[in-house]
Amino acid sequence: xxxxxxxxxxxxxxxxxxxxxxxxxxxxxxxxxxxxxxxxxxxxxxxxxxxxxxxxxxxxxxxxxxxxxxxxxxxxxxxxxxxxxxxxxxxxxxxxxxxxxxxxxxxxxxxxxxxxxxxxxxxxxxxxxxxxxxxxxxxxxxxxxxxxxxxxxxxxxxxxxxxxxxxxxxxxxxxxxxxxxxxxxxxxxxxxxxxxxxxxxxxxxxxxxxxxxxxxxxxxxxxxxxxxxxxxxxxxxxxxxxxxxxxxxxxxxxxxxxxxxxxxxxxxxxxxxxx
Numbered sequence: 001x002x003x004x005x006x007x008x009x010x011x012x013x014x015x016x017x018x019x020x021x022x023x024x025x026x027x028x029x030x031x032x033x034x035x036x037x038x039x040x041x042x043x044x045x046x047x048x049x050x051x052x053x054x055x056x057x058x059x060x061x062x063x064x065x066x067x068x069x070x071x072x073x074x075x076x077x078x079x080x081x082x083x084x085x086x087x088x089x090x091x092x093x094x095x096x097x098x099x100x101x102x103x104x105x106x107x108x109x110x111x112x113x114x115x116x117x118x119x120x121x122x123x124x125x126x127x128x129x130x131x132x133x134x135x136x137x138x139x140x141x142x143x144x145x146x147x148x149x150x151x152x153x154x155x156x157x158x159x160x161x162x163x164x165x166x167x168x169x170x171x172x173x174x175x176x177x178x179x180x181x182x183x184x185x186x187x188x189x190x191x192x193x194x195x196x197x198x199x200x201x202x203x204x205x206x207x208x209x210x211x212x213x214x215x216x217x218x219x220x221x222x223x224x225x226x227x228x229x230x231x232x233x234x235x236x237x238x239x240x241x242x243x244x245x246x247x248x249x250x251x252x253x254x255x256x257x258x259x260x261x262x263x264x265x266x267x268x269x270x271x272x273x274x275x
């Protein structure tokens with residue numbers, strides 16, 4: 001039996017691309033990280049020969065301050081969503097310390113609650129959060145990245161939109177400005193530009209990438225964000241990837257992939273859309 005298992009393993013390994021990557025990524029986030037990493041991302045990476053272990057430390061609407069407080073006090077307030085082999089497992093009432101220690105994460109992403117994402121004064125605890133997260137990691141070479149979230153739909157009417165005068169372009173510009181001013185001070189240089197990709201996709205698809213004004217649509221919005229994460233994590237150009245869900249047409253998939261690739265290129269070259 002052991003010989004059979006070994007043979008099967010070697011057979012499968014032989015057909016993996018020689019430069020295939022296995023990457024363990026943890027998002028310390030909220031429903032916006034749920035939108036971005038819990039669906040489509042694993043499948044996109046697998047379609048190009050890479051394998052991801054994906055963790056999401058989830059509390060709806062969670063801010064930098066709340067993450068910091070939870071980690072500092074070891075509060076078991078998280079829903080831990082983990083995707084391994086394309087299968088999602090969910091655990092309730094888990095502490096952030098336990099989630100961080102669960103794997104030797106290669107990449108850990110941080111982000112701000114969406115309504116505060118363009119408010120620079122709300123980032124005061126980001127340096128402390130990053131240092132504390134790093135103190136609990138088991139991988140000395142872990143890389144921190146920033147998940148750039150997206151501006152709300154133009155017709156969104158919630159009070160959480162008020163700091164941006166209910167203006168999508170203003171919210172986008174404030175998010176960009178805050179990132180550029182704050183992230184260098186905490187040593188975060190890698191950005192996953194989901195917010196740019198969503199804005200670019202809106203130009204071609206219309207303002208239809210949200211399901212409720214702020215969360216991403218289950219199809220085009222989430223797929224665009226997943227494409228962006230996939231290219232950033234694996235370093236492989238997402239254009240031409242042959243995976244898309246049945247709810248997305250091939251023409252739409254091409255647009256989403258192109259938006260994601262252009263967003264990554266723009267961010268890496270230091271170019272942001274300015275309104």
